[in-house]
Amino acid sequence: MSADTISQSEAARRAGVSRSAIQKHLASGRIISDGNRVDLASFNEWLNLKKEAQTGVQPPLPPEVQPPPEVAPQVVTLNCSSSPDLEPAAGSLLDMKSALLLEQNAKARIKQLDFDQRSGSVVEIAVVTARVGKEYAAVRRKLLALPAEHAPSIHRCKTVADVQERLRVLITRALEELTADGGSTIPTGV
Template sequence: MSSDTITQSEAARRAGVSRTTIQKHLASGRIIADGSRVNLVSFNEWLETRDDAQQGVQPDVQPPLHPRVQPAPTVAPEPAQDANCASTQNNQPQLMPFNVARTLEQNAKARLKQLEFDERSKEVVEVALVAAAIGKEYAAVRRKLLALPAEHAPSIHRCKTVADVQERLRVLITRALEELTADGGSTLPKGV
């Protein structure tokens, strides 16, 4: 089996057509056959020149899921002075090749599907849910710590030195934080 050929089924999958369509193009000579297999070079040439290409079809080589996209330049380049560059002189926008656009679209769809899967499997959680849960946790800590002076003012008042006050406060704050930790009533979503 040669690496320069692919099966008719694989060619049909890559082109987004039926196997019968590939066989018709083989019979007409638009695609070259190598026995019952499809010549990869002629297939790729045919694939690039076809008018009826379908959207959302797998490319012949899987691109990486997270391509590094360069940001667009903020300053427009100077128009070329060469007469061969008429499209830039006429301020015509440069179009993206179809295969590149199709690959970018497929990558975006793949990233969305991965995100949906991660959300269902609780690998990722909405930021708003996490922020709300953390806000509730902070509110509980705040309430507990702000209640300390009112609850323990008499015992702190009995302290004789600054060191005694500091030690008493350290013990009370530590105990309050340990109680909050021991509550086990975390309001954080699962997986956080």
């Protein structure tokens, strides 16, 4: 047995890794082997590189930690009826009863929102935005089509008052048709 080599098991123990990890590094050439044994010089070089790479990754172990002086916990009393969005101030501590109450209130609000969504009293903003956009597009199309469709009848008008009255009638009729076609624009079951 050569003094310049160590076993794979010993290398794994010294590095704090598994034997299969050492074998992977041997296969990749990061560590040089002498048959089934690990070359001690290449192992030590690899181990130093590994330690340098890990410096700063994990904080060094702190010196023996002394328990903090006893501080009386700050108790926050919650009044659920005053504000449904009541949350503790940053850095304040809650007693167990208050923390449980806060958790129960949050769960209840989530269940209420879920119920409201299923019942249709609350809808997602994306659904409303899409529907309103479609309605505006339909109104725009209808109003922009009026000049092309009714230019001959507007042309026959004799006075400005006649043109204004004709346009008012056409626009009113177009908007009434859109209202009759649209009905309810937001689905209640979404």
